[in-house]
Amino acid sequence: MGTIIEGVREAVYLITGLDPEILNIISVSLRVTGTALIFAILIGMPLGTFLGMVNFPGKKLFTALLYTGMGFPPVVIGLFVFIFFSASGPFGFLNWLFTPNAIIVAQTIIAFPLVAGFVMTAVMGIDRNLLRQMESLGASRLQLLWTTIKEARLGSVVAVVAGFGAIISEVGAVMLVGGNIRGRTRVLTTAIVLETRQGRFGLAIALGIILLTIAFILNIIMINLQEKEID
């Protein structure tokens, strides 16, 4: 129990004291995860919308693959990204391994099936009659798509939250492809592993509290967004 109280105290001290190393870790975490989330949305939302609206041969198989992707062990994705971006791998020439770019790639691959899956479910839940009616009233295709997106927006918010939660808290893949380099690829989760390994539980807990706080603030923002849209 003492360790946790010490951790809370340390967290407050670290944040109020604006410790440059901690601020750097937070900034790398947010930058990398934020970028990956944008890519995951750019890929996942259109993909989810498409799968939710259109039937095509092999869709079942595709959906099953997507669902598997939603539960794929992140560390395995990390391993694949590692091998692909390793100097001896096909994308080795990019020199992305052990840089934030490699982390962004891994996190995007982890998050986009989640985003796509949730968006797909949301789109499938839309009232088909509404779209048919609109069509018969002469709505343009663009208007139809827009209505679909509007109707599915609540599910889309959940999709973004789920994607963000999955990658901000991920550690295995980030450690593997980022290398936990101080000041460059050290993020909150890998810093927690490092501090725990060295027995500095107080500091590890403090970083954990910071991580939780960030997730909490983001979720508050998302809930507010959701409520506004319901009104």
Added chain:
Amino acid sequence: MVKMKDQICLQFFQIMIISIFVILIVFTAGVQIEAEIIQLATTTSTDDSGLLEEILPIFQEETGYQVDVIAVGTGQALEIGRRGDVDVLLVHAPELEKEFVDNGYGTARHHIMYNDFVMVGPENDPAGLGKENELIEALHRMYQFGSRGEATFASRGDESGTHVKEEEMWEAAGLEVERENWYLSLGQGMGDTLITANEIQAYTLTDRGTFLAMQDNLTNLTLLFEGDKKLINPYGIIPVNPEMHSHINILGAEALVEFFRSDDVQDKIGEFGKNNYGQPLFFPDAD
């Protein structure tokens, strides 16, 4: 409906194409030409000691190279060296290092320092390791009391330099311990293994540096056996061979080797830790 489907298909592909462009633009903007970076793979125990944090800033100031430290397991460090993902290795597994250089993956192995392994265990020392002066005797004692259920041994069990050393020790003592139920193979790093040993009152083999650095958090563990010649832990630095991987920053790697071997830095290595622990964590031995 068919038309709508086509339209959505089209829209979908447009969005996909735009996404891919955005990805390319953002990513390539992020790639800078950073010729001054040297990537150094080392073991977690080396990194955890804090030595690199103290001396690498001097190197960066003197030469302008920036050193990125990637702390992983020994096996992983050697593997990323073989793949050409780093420029230079700083590890402590002499046999594996020799193999690495012999197979042409590294240009040469340079001695820079050593430290030693020690046996730590619960303060009340149920197996009585503290009474022994000979490593082999101490191991036999461990075995004897372990089999009686009076003592437990926590092993790294991760094929790290420390684990390989521990296996050699048991072998030298002629003891087969892998399947004993008092012998716990954890598959964890040094820090985690010490924390586990501390929690379950087990004995373990650790490098002196990590133990001293973590001692404040290991209230149940005490140093029980030290000083045997077999427990020396030599560190080597190996530049990755540019003939294997052309992009290796060999100039940087060699500058780093020279830096570690310089008299000034060798002195600093010998001093490191004296202030905090009353004894050095490493002993310089560049030839």
